[in-house]
Structure formats: structure tokens, C-alpha cells
Amino acid sequence: MSDEHTAPRIAKGSSELDAARDVVKRIQRRLRAAVVGRDTVVDMVIVALIADGHVLLEDYPGSGKTTLAKALGDALTDDRPDDEIVAVRRIQFTPDLLPGDVTGSTIFDPNTQRFFFRPGPIFAHVLLADEINRTSPKVQSALLEAMAEKQTTIDNQTRKLDELFFVIATQNPLDLAGTFPLPAAQLDRFLFKIRMTHISRAAELDLLQRLDAVQAGVGDSMPRVSRTEVVDARHAARTVVFVAPAIKEALVDLAEETRKSERALQGVSTRSLVLMIPALQAHALLSGRDFVSADDLETLAPFVFAHRLVLAPGSGTAEEVVAECLKRPLERLARASLKRA
Amino acid sequence: MTARPMLRLVLRGLAWSLAIVALLSPFAGMADLLAALTGVAAGLAVGELALRRAVRSRWIAVGAVVACLLGPVIAGVLTDTFVARWLGPGLALSLAGWAVFGVVATSFVGGFRALGARHDTARGLEAVLLAASGASVFASHRDGAVGRPLAVADLAWTLGMDPRTLLFGIGGAAALVLLALLAVEHVGRIRRTALLIVPVVLALGWLLVGIAGVTPPPDLQTQATLKGEDGDLPRADPSKPPVDVPPQAGAGAPPPEAEPSGGDGGESPKPHGADGADPGAPKPDDRGQPASPKDADGAKPTPDAQGQDGGAKPKPVGQPAGQDGAADAAPDAQDAGQPPPSADRSPRGGPSNARAGQGSAGGTPKDSTDEQRPQDGSPASKPPQSQPPESKPWNGKPPESKPSDPKPPDAPPEAPPPDAKPPEDGSGGGAPSEEQSKSGSAGQNAQPVAVVLLDDDFEPPTELWYLRQGALSVFNGHRLIPAAPDSGLDRDLIGAMPTAAVGSDAPPPMDARFQLTGSVAILVDHALPFSPDFPVSYAPLPNPDPSRFLRAWSFSSAVNPLGFEGMLGHTANGPDVSPELRQTYLTAPTDPRYRALADEIVAGLSASAAADPMARALGVKRWLDDHMTGDSSRRHEGEGDPTADFLFGDLHGYCVHGAHASVYLDRLLGIPSRIGTGYAVPASDRRGSSLVVRGHQAHAWPEIWLDGIGWVAVDPTPREIVDPPSPPLDEDVARQLGELARQTPPAAEIPPTPRDWLRELMPALRSVAVGLWTILRGLALLAVIGVYLGKVWFAFCPWMLQAALPRVAYRAALHRLTSVGLGREVGESRERHARRVAAVAPSMMALTDAHVASAFGPEHTLPIDAQTWRAWVRAVRRESAATVPWWRRALGWIDPSTPFRTR
Missing domain, CATH: 3.40.50.300 (P-loop containing nucleotide triphosphate hydrolases)
Structure with a gap:
């Protein structure tokens, strides 16, 4: 994740969040x-x-x-x-x-x-x-x-x-x-x-x-x-990073898509959605945001959902299926941002 | 939307629709009303949308005004530019109507709707406007525009109501509905006292009507106008514009009675030239009568009160005409097996032209305008004319009635030229003059102008239906003009469109004639009615098909079943008017050449023929038949005496010249005569009981008066015609028009059978289909306009709005990128898109982040001020402009799809 443009993202963060972001950045720097x-x-x-x-x-x-x-x-x-x-x-x-x-x-x-x-x-x-x-x-x-x-x-x-x-x-x-x-x-x-x-x-x-x-x-x-x-950063991510209802809706939409998909015998579980929320928050934190955006979902979905799908024979890779199922919820999410609140 | 707001919206639409009908009805047609009503619906939708948006009120107002102005601008573009050619005039006009009425109604209603929901002032204005629409009905009546829209007015008449009541009801109901609605909708916000507007405005309306009065209903109005015109001017005075300019007049025929008298205006294409125009040098080829320099004509009094010459010195010369020439002609007539004119019926004392007076008044000084005549005359004698006098072969068969008779005359040295026209063309040879003079193309004016339905199988012996509309009787020194209505002349003419049964003041003697009834339905507006031969009475008829015909009337005519030969032996003392007036019918130019030619013609007749008025008139006709060349390109304009220019010139001319020449010669020969105007339609054009009259058949013909018969057309028919043949009658059109004219009007429909229902339904379905098609076209146009307005809106709304900037600013930037081909893909997240285009527009990233934060971020996100948003948009524009070539950006502006691809 590039960190060049973090300035306007978090307009008003708590000190807790700032600390968490600092932690994340330090780890990231060392690991990279x-x-x-x-x-x-x-x-x-x-x-x-x-x-x-x-x-x-x-x-x-x-x-x-x-x-x-x-x-x-x-x-x-x-x-x-x-x-x-x-x-x-x-x-x-x-x-x-x-x-x-x-x-x-x-x-x-x-x-x-x-x-x-x-x-x-x-x-x-x-x-x-x-x-x-x-x-x-x-x-x-x-x-x-x-x-x-x-x-x-x-x-x-x-x-x-x-x-x-x-x-x-x-x-x-x-x-x-x-x-x-x-x-x-x-x-x-x-x-x-x-x-x-x-x-x-x-x-x-x-x-x-x-x-x-x-x-x-x-x-x-x-x-x-x-x-x-x-541990504190975990806590901050869970409590401070905002998940818009539209994001949750998109998650549920995505789950439905995988369950409906012809290419998957078994869609993603509810537990995966539950796990996904903190992951999204963490990724938002990593991206310097105090809210979850479609970008987080788009980035994380293949890593989170691909291994949970049971694919129908000859359906290609799970990542492809996830990307396909992701398309519509993401599009809806993107359009929602242009609709008046 | 819940049911109640929806209901309110519908009610509001209803109120506005009623108000629009009341407001526009004085000047809008049905199609325009339809456009306006569609505009009302669209306006309500637009207004609802606008009032929910965070658009500032002043922008709404500005937008409404701009859109109001846009309508006429679009209409202008549609009708006045190449677009009109591209669309075709009909489509362009109807689209223009849609643009004007639809767009204006949309912006009006939309603007009021959006503003009215926000400001009490606008709401009050809305109420006043709607209430005023009720009063406006009265105001429009003051202008005499009672009958519009015709559909509503017709309905009212059919129901036996006064349309005023109905229209007022519409307007008043609109105001009441809206006010009630406003009261319901804004209880507690609108003042109840505002309702007082209604009675005040209505009272104002009543008051205005009381002051200005209500004009009479439309038909009476029209008639009154006509009569008023008749009062001061001749019916057909061309300097007066027609009462109604027919919408098709561009290509159609103007009222034909205007035709032969076009000189006054000075710019009319008529052959008479302008009054008082300098005749210029006499033409070298002027045909002179060297043998007869007698200027007796000069002495001829002109009772014409209208001529400027003022030479109104009635000098009835009771000399019997044409005695000398008759002797020669008579045997020929007998040779031809025609009954010789009986001697006892020989014309006596046709108050006429004085051959006898020759010399006596030869020097009678003419007045100013006539001074040219001597000039005309003097050179006339020098050049020998192209046609030697002896070539007049025409004593062959004086009574031969039909110009189209296949038998060639006995002894003409020249056979009828091969290009002689068939009868219908030949007789109408002069007729195309009009369109030739207008458009130069014979085919262009062949549009049907009227349908005549005949109740009888009667066939005119001349094989031509002369549909008389008016007459030219008075010689004003240059030409013949219509007699003033109160002059006592031409009292047989009926001077106005019938609004009730009207009859001729001077019906012809019915001994030799019989009555023919029928009806006429006109497709092109005419100022005066016409009917075959001798109209005796008219009565209005319901319009059989208002979508086709403008008006219809029934007629009763006295038709003449006699051929020319059958009319021999009648005296010609003139109509039953005072001797002074009768003299009018005998007044001819004083140019001696006319006299000489008349003498020459009579000299070619046998004695018995020369004694008979009809035979003499036929002599004149024959002479013209042989010598005249039908050539509508020759106008003989600008001559002091166009007829002389024609007759003594190359003899090329058209019906008006022939008619004038005939009348002058007839008058000099002692036969009361005048020019009849109207249409001449070949009998072969008749299809069943219907006769389709076409524009190019407008005609002027000479008529002579025969005692016991009345006015009889003796029409010269040039054997030689250089004009292109007129187009044949379109059989389908003729048949369809006949059927349409035969229809009984819907109002008078008898209980319809199921089949009739179907037949009735078809036009309705057709009109619905046409309407839908029009709507579709209108919508397509609106869609195109809307798309480009949308582009403009997308691009500039960040500067028009205060709120919603996170959305519209981002959208503006996105739209810009989309239009240069860098739009977001489906399924791509906004951030990914921003990263993708970062190379082109780095500012997009920050803008996207801020936009996404406002969309998905928590509520407490700090607001970013408007300047920052706009700066981002500008930055994206600047950056993309730096990278993207100009043509790609131009394409982006043209591309109509960008608003839809901006996602």
C-alpha cells in the first residue's frame, strides 16, 4: 500500500488511532x-x-x-x-x-x-x-x-x-x-x-x-x-475505524453472489464475513483511513474468500470466481458514492 | 412517493394543463397545445427533481429563464437554418412548435414548481398566473380569437354552448384547482387571504370585458371584415392583403379573383403594369393598323370613375355596331352549316363603341395618363406587323363553338400547329400564368385547391367548367378592374363567403339555363366563393373534414347548356341596369388600333354573322385563337396599356391578355362584356360527381352579355401554346379528395354502424400515431438537448452548488476524465481508478480520497471547504489538459455518452 496521500484522509482522528497507525507503519517499514x-x-x-x-x-x-x-x-x-x-x-x-x-x-x-x-x-x-x-x-x-x-x-x-x-x-x-x-x-x-x-x-x-x-x-x-x-492497535482498529452500512451491505451482497454463483459449489461462510470486518478495518488503518472503503474490500476479498469457496469442477481459480462475484457489489458501492446521501 | 404527494402532483399537473389551455388557446394549434401539455408534465417532473436538489434557487430561476429563451432559439434553428432543409419543412415546423411550446411550458412549470416549493413569493406568483389564465380567456376574446382552439370551440358549438363559456370554465377551474391545492398543501404557510386573488382577478376579467366588450363570434367577424373591405375597396384589390393568408399559400393559389387586377400594387406580376407607370418607348413591333388610323377610340368616353384620367364623359353612341363586316361573314357561317344569325336579332344600338364616332372626338384630349396613348398609337403605324392582316383566316366557322373541336377550321392557311394543346390545356392555356409568374414552373402549382361536388350529370358544352368567382368590368384607362360593390354593376356577383344562405342580387334569366346544384369544399383559403358558370345562391355547409378542408358551401348555379351556336341570335343589350352603368360594359380603350382590329375582324364575317353579337364575339375569339400564342412568360408589364402591348405586339400572352383583348374588341363591337375570374377546369377532370380544382387552373376569361341568357364565356383558346403542359390530374388524389368532400361532417353523423366506427377510428388512430410519432421525435430531440445540458451541468455544477460538493466535484472531475477516455471501469473501485489515472491526473487521488471519505466515512469527518473541492476539479482539468491532446478533449465534449459513462 502506498502511503503517499494520507493527508486528507483522516480529517479528525483520535490519538488512539494515531498511535495505531504509527504502530502499523513501523511494522510495515521493518517488514518491507x-x-x-x-x-x-x-x-x-x-x-x-x-x-x-x-x-x-x-x-x-x-x-x-x-x-x-x-x-x-x-x-x-x-x-x-x-x-x-x-x-x-x-x-x-x-x-x-x-x-x-x-x-x-x-x-x-x-x-x-x-x-x-x-x-x-x-x-x-x-x-x-x-x-x-x-x-x-x-x-x-x-x-x-x-x-x-x-x-x-x-x-x-x-x-x-x-x-x-x-x-x-x-x-x-x-x-x-x-x-x-x-x-x-x-x-x-x-x-x-x-x-x-x-x-x-x-x-x-x-x-x-x-x-x-x-x-x-x-x-x-x-x-x-x-x-x-x-494489542492496543488491534483495539483501536476495532473501535475507531468506521464501517459504513453500505460496506456491510456490499459484504453481504458479495456473500450472496458467491452462493448464487454457478462456479462455486459452496459460497463463503458467515464467519468469513465476521472475520472480514476487522480485516477491513485493519486494512483501512494501514491505508491511513479512519473508515473502510471499497478499496479495502477489493484488496482483501481475494485473500479472504478465495480459500473458503468450494469450486465446481472446471471453474478456474477461486480468485477469478471471487473477482467475478466482487464486481457487482463493488459497482453498486461505487455508484452509491455518487448518489445523493 | 406516497399516494398523497402523487395525487397532489397529478392535481397540480391538471391545474397547469387547464391554465395552459386557457392561456395558449388564442394562438396555439392542437399540436402546439399537445406540446405544451407534455411540457407541463415534464416541467412538473423537472420541478420536483430540482426542488429536491441542493440547487440554489437563483440558479433555478436563471435556468428556467434560459430554458424559456432556449425554446424559441431552438425553434429558430430548426426553421431558419439548414436543419429545416434536412428535416423537411413539415417536420421542422412541428418540431419548432414542440420546441417553443414544450420547452417554454416545461421551464415555466418546472421553474414555478421548484421555486414555489421554496418561496412563498413564487407560490403567490404561481397562483396569480393561474388565476389570470381564467381572465385571459376574456382578454383573448377581445381580440376576436374566439374560436381557438378549434377543436374545443367546435366541440362547444356542437354541444350548443358558447365556446367562451367553456374556455372560461377551463381557465377558472384551473385557477380554483390550483389555489385549493396550494391551500391544502401549505396550510399554515400560505395566507388564506391569498385566496382573495381569485375573485379579484376574476372580477378584473369581468370588468375588462365590460369595458372592452366581447366581439361577435368568429364567423360574423370574418364576414364583417369582408364587408368592411368591400366598402372601400374592390373585392379583389390586390393592394389589400388577403383576409386570411392560407398557410399553404407559398405554393398554393392565391384567390384567383385577385389575379387579373394586380396592377395597383405595382409589383404584382400581372400584365397591366403599374398605374401611371411610364409606358416607355413604344415597341417597334407594335402591331399597328395602318389602314385605320382613326382615333375614334380616343373619343370613347370612359365612365370609369376610378381611372385617374377622370375622363368620365359618358358619351353613349348609339351606333349599331359592325354592320359593314357582317355581310362577308354570313355566307361562311352558312357554309359551315351553322344557323345564320337572324337578321331581326341583329344588334341594335348596343350602347356602344363608336365606330361612328370616329374622328369626331379624335382629338379629344385625354388626361395625363392617356397622353401616352397617342404616343403608343403613332409609332404603331410604321412597322408592318409580323402577321399580315390577310392571314386572318378566321371567317371559317364563326359559330364553331368548341375551341377544342377536332375539326380544323375551314380555311385557315396554317393548320393548327402540332403542338396545339389538348382542349383542357388549350383552354386553360392562360391559366398557368399565375404560377409561372410566381415560380416559373408549371408543375408546381398543380396542387388541388378545391373540390366541387356536382349533383347533376350536366356537361358544359364548352367542355370547360368555368367557376366564376368575380368579374372585372370597369375600364380604368389601363385595364379592367372590379366594380365597386355599391356601384350597381355586376350585381350578380356574391361578395362574401356564405355564412348563411345568400343569393345573387341579379340572377340570370333562366329561360335558357337550368339550375345546377352541388357543393364546394376548399383546401386553400379563398376570399370569395365560386361555383360553376353563373352562381345564383350559396349556403354554408358543415366542413366535411376539418383536417383537410377549410370550408365548404353548397351552391346553386344557373348553367348554360347551350353551345356557342345555340346562342346565336340573341341581342346583347346588356344587363338590366341604368344606361349609364350599362355603358361601363362597353367602355374600351381609345387606342385606334383596337377599333381598326375590330373592324378588320368584323369585315371577315359574313353579313348575317356580323349582325349577330354572339357571332361577332366568336369572330373575336377565333381571331385570337389563331393569332395569340399562349405564353405565360410574357407579362407585358410596365406598359401603359399592357393589352395593346400584347395585342399589337407579338401576341404572346396568357389568359389575362386574351381576356382583356377580347373584352376590348367585343366592347368596340357593341357587345357588353366583362372579364370573369375564377377557375377553368376541363370537364375531363371530372371524376364521378367530383371535380378537383387545381391551383394552376386559375383563369380569367371574357364574358359577353346576351339578352335572355346572361353572361356567357367566350374564351379565346390559342392554338399555339409555348408553355409546358400542365401535369395530369393525380387520379388517387382526385378520388380521395372527392370521397373526403362527400363525407358528412362528424358532427352531423347519423348513428354509426360498426363499420362506420372502424372507418371513423382509422383517422383517429392515424392521428394518434402521428401524435405519438411527433412525441417520439420531440422526446428524441429533448433527449439530445438533455444530454448536452447534462454534460454542461456535470462540468459546471461544482460552481453552482454549495452543498453536495463532495459528490458533484468528484463527478465533475470524473466526467472530465471519462470524456478523455479515462473513466472508471465497471467493478473498479474509485481508489483503484484514481491510482490508474494518477499518471495523468495526480490530483484525482486526493479528490477521490475526499470523495470516498464523504461517502463512506464517519459522520464527524471534518468538512472540506468548497474552494478546495473546486481547486481539485480545476487541477484535474489542468492536469488532464496537459497530458491529453486537444482533439481528444474536443471529442470528449462532443461525445454525448459521457454523462452516462460517468459512474
């Missing part, structure tokens, strides 16, 4: 510096972070997923060092992984003769779940419960995760042998599924030119954000 040529993905990840959603990246190996996740974790400072939650963790999913490897387990300490709980990687602000479709459904479901409820149950004991629990999951779109594809119900829990493509030639060249600098990381050259700041 760290992950070259992936501005859209970076933005989506930030939106998901602010919208309290999770991201599924469908990507090839070596495309910068880990870099992205690490940069994100690096951008966050833990302003509550006393708890056991760390900034970033990564899990490489394999078929023989067990739920305890994800959530953590209770371990007997021979010294103290007591069982104590050793937290798994899930107890982190940012969790990179690599190749999530390579592990068994059992492990997947353990993770998914944590994603949905922000809690995990280990040994019949429920433990709260951090409020800022953000999962970036990846899966390889091609190498599907021996995988356990995520069922639709579980896909629904991801706010975004981002289909990444190779970065542009210029960006790739730029990356190679500045390889050393990039590998060195952003470091302290740019300000970080604290966990609390992110």
Missing part, C-alpha cells in the same frame, strides 16, 4: 525492509496481525516465508519478559509430529520429583507453522484449536495463550504426496490464504544487490513495536 519485493504479502500479514487473524501462505520453499516470520518476530519486542512467551517460534511440521511437540507437555522433573509444564512453540507471539499440511490431522487440530480459541488444553489443563497469538502457516501448493490437506472447516480459520508468486525481476535483482544488508537484518536501525502496542 526485511522482505524485499513482497509488499502485498507484508501488508496482508500486517492486516492479519491487526485483525487478529492468521495467515496461510501457499508458497514455494525459499520464497521468504521464514524471513517474513522472523522479521515480524524481530519487529515485536516483548514488553512482558517475565512470562514464558517468546516473540517468535517456528515449527517444521512432519508426519511424525505429536500434538505435544506443538503445544508443549508435562514433564517429570527428577530433581524436584514433580511434573512441570514445558511450553511448546505455540507459546509465542508469532508462530511460523511450516508445511502445515505435512502433519497428521491430530496435530493440525491441536494447532487449530489454539488458533481459534487462543488457548490450548494439555493434560486436561487449559492454558491461555498470549493475546497476541499470530500464526503464519505455510504449505507447498505442488508437492502434495503424503500430505494431509486441510479440510475446509480448518481452512476457514485462517483469515488469509495468500498465494505467493515469485517476486518481480527488479525486486529479485535488488535483493541480490543488497544481499549483505538484507541478510544482516534490520536490527535496531528501525524502531520496533511492543506487544502491547500491537
